Amino acid sequence: ETTLTVHYPMPGFFKDVMDTISKKFMEQNPDIKIQFAAPSATYEEGIQTILRQAGTSEMPDVTFIGLNRLRMMDERNVAVDLGPLVQKDGNMAEQGFSDTILKLAQVKGKQVGLAFATSNPIMYYNADLVKAAGGDPDNPPKTWDEVLTLAGKIKALGNGVDGIDFRWQGDDWMFSALLFGAGGKMLSDDETKVAFNSPEGQKAVDMIERMVKEGGMPVFTKAAGEQAFAAGKVGFEFQTTGALINTIKNVGTKFDLRTAKIPLIDPVNGRLPTGGNAVVILTHDPVKEDAAWKFAKFAAGPYGASVVVPGTGYVPNNELAAKSSEYLGDFYKKNPLFQASLNQMSVMIPWYAFPGANGVRVTQTIVDNLSRIVDGSATPKEALDDAAADVEGMLPRS
Numbered sequence: 001e002t003t004l005t006v007h008y009p010m011p012g013f014f015k016d017v018m019d020t021i022s023k024k025f026m027e028q029n030p031d032i033k034i035q036f037a038a039p040s041a042t043y044e045e046g047i048q049t050i051l052r053q054a055g056t057s058e059m060p061d062v063t064f065i066g067l068n069r070l071r072m073m074d075e076r077n078v079a080v081d082l083g084p085l086v087q088k089d090g091n092m093a094e095q096g097f098s099d100t101i102l103k104l105a106q107v108k109g110k111q112v113g114l115a116f117a118t119s120n121p122i123m124y125y126n127a128d129l130v131k132a133a134g135g136d137p138d139n140p141p142k143t144w145d146e147v148l149t150l151a152g153k154i155k156a157l158g159n160g161v162d163g164i165d166f167r168w169q170g171d172d173w174m175f176s177a178l179l180f181g182a183g184g185k186m187l188s189d190d191e192t193k194v195a196f197n198s199p200e201g202q203k204a205v206d207m208i209e210r211m212v213k214e215g216g217m218p219v220f221t222k223a224a225g226e227q228a229f230a231a232g233k234v235g236f237e238f239q240t241t242g243a244l245i246n247t248i249k250n251v252g253t254k255f256d257l258r259t260a261k262i263p264l265i266d267p268v269n270g271r272l273p274t275g276g277n278a279v280v281i282l283t284h285d286p287v288k289e290d291a292a293w294k295f296a297k298f299a300a301g302p303y304g305a306s307v308v309v310p311g312t313g314y315v316p317n318n319e320l321a322a323k324s325s326e327y328l329g330d331f332y333k334k335n336p337l338f339q340a341s342l343n344q345m346s347v348m349i350p351w352y353a354f355p356g357a358n359g360v361r362v363t364q365t366i367v368d369n370l371s372r373i374v375d376g377s378a379t380p381k382e383a384l385d386d387a388a389a390d391v392e393g394m395l396p397r398s
């Protein structure tokens with residue numbers, strides 16, 4: 001029997017799906033046992049744990065890494081190159097892994113992992129509050145101006161109700177939703193210079209200030225924002241579609257929960273970041289590596305995707321799972337809340353992965369500066385310029 005130790009992040013989203021997938025895998029592969037290492041609360045904690053454990057006896061055999069940190073895994077040379085295994089397999093496309101899907105977990109052409117869960121940011125809204133404020137829940141806002149106007153009216157309802165919770169905390173992902181949504185980018189094409197202090201970046205940070213001033217967004221922590229929304233005290237919440245099942249469970253019957261596309265500051269050129277994570281093999285032991293490859297394909301394959309999508313709210317990252325009636329073929333028709341993210345798949349681009357060893361610090365600097373806009377201690381321009389100067393100093397010198 002081969003035992004694989006598997007580490008994953010965000011147990012709030014993934015514990016149940018990991019349990020289901022590993023149980024089924026062990027039924028089909030009785031000679032392989034899956035045991036879980038303590039999960040990490042976030043992607044950022046996950047990557048730091050893995051980099052610390054790499055090469056020690058504590059290192060798990062398999063991990064799930066945020067898509068923006070695969071580059072770091074590659075730069076530190078920690079992950080097994082899956083390219084030869086993909087080659088040897090020969091029929092990845094038949095198992096639903098098209099080239100497009102394989103590319104989601106490649107770094108400069110190297111197959112660092114297989115995408116396990118993929119997401120985009122969506123708009124969650126409280127249809128009861130929208131109605132109470134004079135809006136039409138069947139025709140939710142399509143532009144940020146419309147969101148802000150309606151959110152302001154929701155805030156004006158009083159009774160401790162707030163207009164917006166935009167999940168800017170934690171990492172740079174939701175900031176990139178505004179930046180990419182405005183047609184902007186993080187760094188110059190040659191990655192030597194910061195490019196988010198651009199007119200598009202300015203529009204992104206101005207929007208955060210407008211959420212506070214016009215849309216009634218308070219200084220929430222991530223958890224407080226989610227709790228307030230689920231308690232029926234917030235009109236609009238913007239965050240990953242991966243939080244959908246948790247949100248549905250937490251809202252229960254308290255109000256009429258709906259979802260819609262997140263507006264793009266530039267509806268023509270705007271794009272959205274792809275959130276989520278990929279399964280990565282760490283063990284170099286040949287027997288374990290073989291078992292780990294079986295598990296990776298199973299988790300990221302059609303069965304895994306058919307558990308992850310309904311179990312969380314992520315979009316399908318396996319073409320067979322998305323199309324076949326055996327898996328998710330009828331699911332979307334029956335579950336309209338899941339359609340917002342599906343309808344945005346055509347505008348998904350990679351979650352930007354900063355080069356060099358300072359990726360986690362870069363992200364934290366961006367978040368810290370966003371918090372100054374939300375708490376009113378800096379203007380959007382000051383925060384943007386400070387973030388740009390700090391990040392510039394953290395980029396690798398060529």
Ligand SMILES: O=P(O)(O)OC[C@H](O)CO
Binds near residue numbers: 118242276
């Ligand atoms: O949560 P995910 O997996 O959709 O990834 C995007 C994040 O929300 C970033 O924290």
